[in-house]
Amino acid sequence: MIREVSYGGLIAVLVLLVAGLSAASVAIGYAPFDLQAGFADLLAGRDTLSALILAELRLPRAAMGVMTGFTLGLAGAAMQGLLRNPLAEPGVIGVSGAAAFGAVLVFYSGLAGAFTLALPMGGITGALLATILLYAMVGRGAGTTTLILAGVAISAFTGALTALALNLSPNPYAVVEITFWLMGSLTDRSMDHVLLALPLMAVGWALLLSSARALDGLSLGDDTAASLGFDLKRLRLKLVGGTALSVGAAVAVTGAIGFVGLVVPHVLRPFVGHRPGRLLFASGLGGAVLLLMADIAVRLIAIQPELKLGVVTAVVGAPFLFSLIWRLRREGA
Amino acid sequence: MRLSAENLTCRAGDATILAGVDLAFGTGEMVGLIGPNGAGKTTLLRHLAGLAVPAAGAVHYDGQTLKAVGRPALARRLAYLAQDADAHWPIRVDQLVRLGRLPHRRPLGGETAADRAAVERALTATECLHLVTRRFDTLSGGERLRVLLARALAVEARMLLADEPVAALDPYHQLQTMELLQGVARDGAGVVVVLHDLTLAARFCDRLVLLSGGRVLAAGAPAEVLSDGHLSEAYHIEALRGGTGGEAHVIPWRRLSAKPE
Numbered sequence: 001m002i003r004e005v006s007y008g009g010l011i012a013v014l015v016l017l018v019a020g021l022s023a024a025s026v027a028i029g030y031a032p033f034d035l036q037a038g039f040a041d042l043l044a045g046r047d048t049l050s051a052l053i054l055a056e057l058r059l060p061r062a063a064m065g066v067m068t069g070f071t072l073g074l075a076g077a078a079m080q081g082l083l084r085n086p087l088a089e090p091g092v093i094g095v096s097g098a099a100a101f102g103a104v105l106v107f108y109s110g111l112a113g114a115f116t117l118a119l120p121m122g123g124i125t126g127a128l129l130a131t132i133l134l135y136a137m138v139g140r141g142a143g144t145t146t147l148i149l150a151g152v153a154i155s156a157f158t159g160a161l162t163a164l165a166l167n168l169s170p171n172p173y174a175v176v177e178i179t180f181w182l183m184g185s186l187t188d189r190s191m192d193h194v195l196l197a198l199p200l201m202a203v204g205w206a207l208l209l210s211s212a213r214a215l216d217g218l219s220l221g222d223d224t225a226a227s228l229g230f231d232l233k234r235l236r237l238k239l240v241g242g243t244a245l246s247v248g249a250a251v252a253v254t255g256a257i258g259f260v261g262l263v264v265p266h267v268l269r270p271f272v273g274h275r276p277g278r279l280l281f282a283s284g285l286g287g288a289v290l291l292l293m294a295d296i297a298v299r300l301i302a303i304q305p306e307l308k309l310g311v312v313t314a315v316v317g318a319p320f321l322f323s324l325i326w327r328l329r330r331e332g333a
Numbered sequence: 334m335r336l337s338a339e340n341l342t343c344r345a346g347d348a349t350i351l352a353g354v355d356l357a358f359g360t361g362e363m364v365g366l367i368g369p370n371g372a373g374k375t376t377l378l379r380h381l382a383g384l385a386v387p388a389a390g391a392v393h394y395d396g397q398t399l400k401a402v403g404r405p406a407l408a409r410r411l412a413y414l415a416q417d418a419d420a421h422w423p424i425r426v427d428q429l430v431r432l433g434r435l436p437h438r439r440p441l442g443g444e445t446a447a448d449r450a451a452v453e454r455a456l457t458a459t460e461c462l463h464l465v466t467r468r469f470d471t472l473s474g475g476e477r478l479r480v481l482l483a484r485a486l487a488v489e490a491r492m493l494l495a496d497e498p499v500a501a502l503d504p505y506h507q508l509q510t511m512e513l514l515q516g517v518a519r520d521g522a523g524v525v526v527v528l529h530d531l532t533l534a535a536r537f538c539d540r541l542v543l544l545s546g547g548r549v550l551a552a553g554a555p556a557e558v559l560s561d562g563h564l565s566e567a568y569h570i571e572a573l574r575g576g577t578g579g580e581a582h583v584i585p586w587r588r589l590s591a592k593p594e
Contacts, residue, residue: 084421217435219422220484223384223415228488229408229436274422274468 005271007278014285018066021292025062026054028296033058056190064189064197065295066288068254071201071246073287074280076261077268078208081215081276082144082239086269086324090261093134093147094154095127095244099251100182101158101165102126107178108165117196119181120252124200127248130154134240138233143222147236184255184310186295197249204246205284207238212277219276257310259317260287266324334410334491334523335359336381340390343376343547350376352547353390358525360491363518365534365555366527368544369568374527375416375496377544381525382413382494408436412488416496416527418481423470426480430455433487455487458513460506474501482510492523500529511537531572535559535583543567559583 027035034050038058041051075090083092090096106112106122137150162182169175214235217225226232250257264286265279272278294312301307336358343351351373358364358381366374379385380392383399394402394410402410412433420429433455434448456462459479464472472480478501485493495514499507507530515537518524528534534541534555541558543551545567551558564572564585573586 213435213438216432219420219424220429220432220481221415221417221419221421223379223382224413224418224484226384226404227382227408227411227413227415228432229405231404269422273428274424275428276422 007272007282010268010271010282011285014282014289017289018285018292021289021296022062022066025065025292025296026058028299029053029058030299057188060189060191060194061186061295062292063194064186064254065292067194067197067201068186068250068257069260069288069291070284071204071250071287072257072260072291073264074205074208074284075243075247076287077265077276077279077283078211078215078239078243079261080265081211081218081279082236083148084219086266087262088148089259090243090247091155091256091258093130093151093240093243094158095130095134095151095248096251096256097155097158097162098130099123099127099248100256101162102129103181103252103255104162104165104178107174107181108169116190116192120193120196120249123252124196124248126158127244127252130158131241131244131248134244135237138236138240141233142236144236147240180305180308181255182310183308184257184313185298185306185308186254187306189253193253197253200249201246204242204244204249207242208246209280211235211238211242212280215280216275216277255308255310257291258314259321260290260313263317263320263324264290335393335395336411336492336523336525337393337396338377338381338390339393341377341380341387341392342389343373343380343385344388350547351380351387354544354547354549356542356549356552358492358523360523361518361521362539363515363524363526363537365538365541366525366544367529367531367534367541367558368550372544372567373547374544378413378494378496378525378527382411383407384413405436408490409488410490411492411494412485412490414482414485414493414495414498419477420469420481423468425465426461426467426469426472427452427456427465429469429480430461430483430487433484436488451489452487454489455483458486458516459483460509475503475506478502479506479510482513486517490522492525493517494525496527497529498526499533507533531559531564531583531585536580556581565589 033053038050038054041048042054072090079088079090079092080086102125103119103123106119111118133154134147134150137147166175166178214225214230217228217230222232265283268282268286269279272282294309298307298309298312338354338356341351341354354377366377368374380387383392391398394407399407430452434451437448456465459482461479461483464476464480469477478498482498485495499510502510511533514524514526538555540553541555542549543558543563550567551563564570569589570585571587571589573584575582
């Protein structure tokens with residue numbers, strides 16, 4: 001059994017890891033690069049190639065890694081808290097699938113070439129449409145189980161439509177391009193992508209992080225949580241809204257990156273004494289750590305075509321999921 | 334605090350679970366809610382706690398509705414211990430009991446000395462102090478029930494609603510819990526407790542409410558409510574009666590002929 005550690009200590013360690021890995025992510029790239037010269041040029045406002053690589057490639061990539069990882073870790077912890085189930089993940093309410101389909105539709109229609117942000121905006125639109133549907137469900141008084149079933153339905157439907165788009169694609173190159181995009185990647189994301197995703201993510205993070213106490217209360221069941229003064233309908237709206245905004249924005253910009261939101265909360269849970277509220281922020285930082293590590297690994301493993309981030313996280317995450325199930329089975333849960 | 338239900342009615346599909354229940358509970362008294370399985374005890378308690386919306390009728394807290402009081406404010410005045418209460422994560426016992434202080438926390442505020450003192454009192458009263466460093470999932474069923482009761486006590490509300498808090502306890506802890514709840518009422522709070530054990534109900538409660546088929550069959554002093562007529566009508570049983578040191582006791586003894594459904 002893992003002993004609970006001091007919460008402040010845990011957060012400090014995770015913050016240091018995120019900072020160190022962010023620096024490493026900026027420093028490590030496909031090509032050798034004079035980091036010092038790049039920073040010097042960038043700060044002095046010189047329009048050199050080094051400054052450009054730093055500002056347009058390295059920095060946005062590291063920032064996007066932190067933001068996406070934080071989102072997936074945080075939303076995973078929030079969904080596991082809401083469902084009181086360690087097997088829940090950010091995509092469980094269907095927004096990931098909807099965002100992916102929105103982006104695929106932009107690809108398919110050829111709008112992707114029209115302007116840089118067409119693709120992520122398509123993804124965000126898809127996520128928002130799914131959110132409206134989920135909000136309508138909660139508005140009709142749907143409980144958590146109904147919400148998840150609605151999420152499964154949305155995932156299945158958008159997954160089928162994505163497959164349909166691939167099926168009907170007149171152009172085999174488009175199919176390859178879409179499939180690769182769906183695997184998730186941080187390659188060639190610009191500052192524009194960061195600025196598009198950040199506001200949505202920030203609102204989502206605020207909604208999720210402010211639900212910490214209610215999630216603690218919810219660990220004693222719906223009735224007890226309500227008797228402790230928490231409005232469960234409001235809590236569901238906050239968690240669905242927060243997950244939809246942050247995960248929707250993440251998927252819209254980076255594609256589908258699996259398993260981070262499933263694995264990270266589970267690894268960190270014993271360190272925070274299994275308290276769902278405390279897990280939120282820690283899990284967000286843990287998600288950033290894992291995603292930065294995976295993205296650094298993608299660049300260090302020199303394979304062509306480049307490994308996709310979602311592939312790496314799933315290859316690491318799936319065996320872990322198996323060991324998780326194995327352990328749950330042994331504990332008789 | 335005065336907790337009252339007026340013409341409280343609850344339906345589930347075609348079935349009527351509560352049919353026009355009128356009741357009032359005050360502070361300083363311990364009221365036992367008794368009745369056969371399916372009489373509507375838990376449903377009544379959930380409505381009293383503001384956890385369910387009645388089909389008709391209303392629940393009032395000092396004359397105000399839940400909407401007027403507000404859920405966060407009610408949570409400070411009324412504590413609820415659910416029948417199937419459980420912790421879904423293996424939280425440590427002291428952390429779990431601290432959840433009872435959530436209604437008193439200020440936004441962004443941490444735990445205060447008053448919170449710590451209340452948790453300590455609740456753990457002492459339920460004889461759970463030796464369990465504080467244990468994880469909830471390592472406790473026995475009875476220990477879990479006592480820890481969850483400590484969680485409800487930690488709220489230190491004016492009104493405590495407890496749904497079968499002694500059902501899974503050994504005789505020592507049944508008596509200890511009943512004395513504890515009686516003490517809570519003596520200290521000035523109101524206690525409404527769902528019980529199946531008529532012997533305990535008769536001994537420890539100031540008043541009893543006997544529910545049957547969603548209606549109040551009898552309400553009042555234990556001796557009146559537990560009359561032969563009421564027991565046979567509600568439970569289809571006969572009881573053995575006696576007395577020890579001036580205290581009457583009632584022991585369910587014999588089933589009457591097959592119960593008409």
